[in-house]
Amino acid sequence: MSPNTSHFLHLTRKRYRKQHKLLERLYERDSFLVQPNQVVKNRKLIKYWSKRNSLFSKFNERPIYLTEELWYSVTPEKIAKFVAKFARVCLPNAKKVLDVFCGAGGNTIQLALEFERVYGVDWSMEHLYCTHRNAEAYGVSDNIWLKYGSWEIIAEKGRFNKIGIDFLFGSPPWGGPQYLRESTYDLEKLLQPMGITQMLQSMISITPNIMLFLPRNSNLEQVSSATRQVFGVRGQCRVVYVKEDGFLKGILCMWGDALVKAGGEEEEPDEENTCKKKDTKHDVDYSLDG
Numbered sequence: 411m412s413p414n415t416s417h418f419l420h421l422t423r424k425r426y427r428k429q430h431k432l433l434e435r436l437y438e439r440d441s442f443l444v445q446p447n448q449v450v451k452n453r454k455l456i457k458y459w460s461k462r463n464s465l466f467s468k469f470n471e472r473p474i475y476l477t478e479e480l481w482y483s484v485t486p487e488k489i490a491k492f493v494a495k496f497a498r499v500c501l502p503n504a505k506k507v508l509d510v511f512c513g514a515g516g517n518t519i520q521l522a523l524e525f526e527r528v529y530g531v532d533w534s535m536e537h538l539y540c541t542h543r544n545a546e547a548y549g550v551s552d553n554i555w556l557k558y559g560s561w562e563i564i565a566e567k568g569r570f571n572k573i574g575i576d577f578l579f580g581s582p583p584w585g586g587p588q589y590l591r592e593s594t595y596d597l598e599k600l601l602q603p604m605g606i607t608q609m610l611q612s613m614i615s616i617t618p619n620i621m622l623f624l625p626r627n628s629n630l631e632q633v634s635s636a637t638r639q640v641f642g643v644r645g646q647c648r649v650v651y652v653k654e655d656g657f658l659k660g661i662l663c664m665w666g667d668a669l670v671k672a673g674g675e676e677e678e679p680d681e682e683n684t685c686k687k688k689d690t691k692h693d694v695d696y697s698l699d700g
């Protein structure tokens with residue numbers, strides 16, 4: 411099968427010739443297709459394989475594509491659905507959405523089920539290919555556009571600044587399972603490809619409506635400090651704790667009035683308490699069990 415490159419932004423340009431060829435090869439070989447009765451040889455993957463339907467509920471009905479790295483890093487479908495529906499409710503008129511670090515498309519797909527036009531960015535051509543193929547399985551590939559490249563460069567060049575993005579989601583790499591080694595996750599040193607402050611700075615010129623999926627043990631003082639530095643002293647961040655099957659999977663940090671204030675009482679923020687776990691009215695637990 412040959413790829414439909416019209417949904418891969420700029421891929422036909424000369425400088426992306428290598429990536430274009432790689433995409434053709436991936437399609438020809440039907441690479442990374444997860445076979446329904448696959449024997450999982452990698453022992454580390456067994457845990458994820460047994461939970462595959464929580465990653466993509468269509469695993470048994472439609473072809474799903476994952477690289478080894480993506481098995482560990484894809485956002486479980488219930489969480490991705492929650493993110494998309496939450497953003498939809500907060501931003502009822504939004505049309506264009508950007509999913510930075512789109513990986514296997516776990517979030518991109520659910521966003522595309524809610525919004526008209528979704529852009530996905532990833533620096534791995536294999537991952538963009540998986541996003542596209544998985545989006546085909548969910549019937550949403552036509553409203554997804556994929557951009558190959560590293561976020562640092564794309565942001566620096568302001569590639570998405572003039573498109574009119576209404577909502578930006580990002581599930582940046584946490585640096586592997588070792589993120590739980592320390593009791594508190596250092597968002598300035600460990601988050602990739604840049605610390606939380608620089609990450610927000612790279613995103614704010616695109617839209618103030620930002621949501622990041624971060625480790626459950628994230629240092630909230632750093633979230634607070636990054637919020638003030640990027641959004642000013644009156645800036646606010648809403649932190650939502652997300653559980654799946656009773657297990658705390660991570661936190662969703664969100665910025666921008668529409669996301670922060672939705673569903674809450676209109677109240678002046680207390681500068682001291684903005685974003686602190688206990689004192690803010692914006693801390694909510696969402697359990698996605700059942």
Ligand SMILES: C[S@@+](CC[C@H](N)C(=O)[O-])C[C@H]1O[C@@H](n2cnc3c(N)ncnc32)[C@H](O)[C@@H]1O
Pocket residue numbers: 483484485486511512513514515516517518531532533534537559560561562581582583584602603
């Ligand atoms: C945690 S995964 C995202 C998972 C995704 N939300 C999903 O549901 O499949 C992080 C992704 O970021 C990509 N990535 C890492 N560093 C990047 C960078 N500097 N620029 C763009 N993408 C990057 C990786 O290739 C990986 O696919």
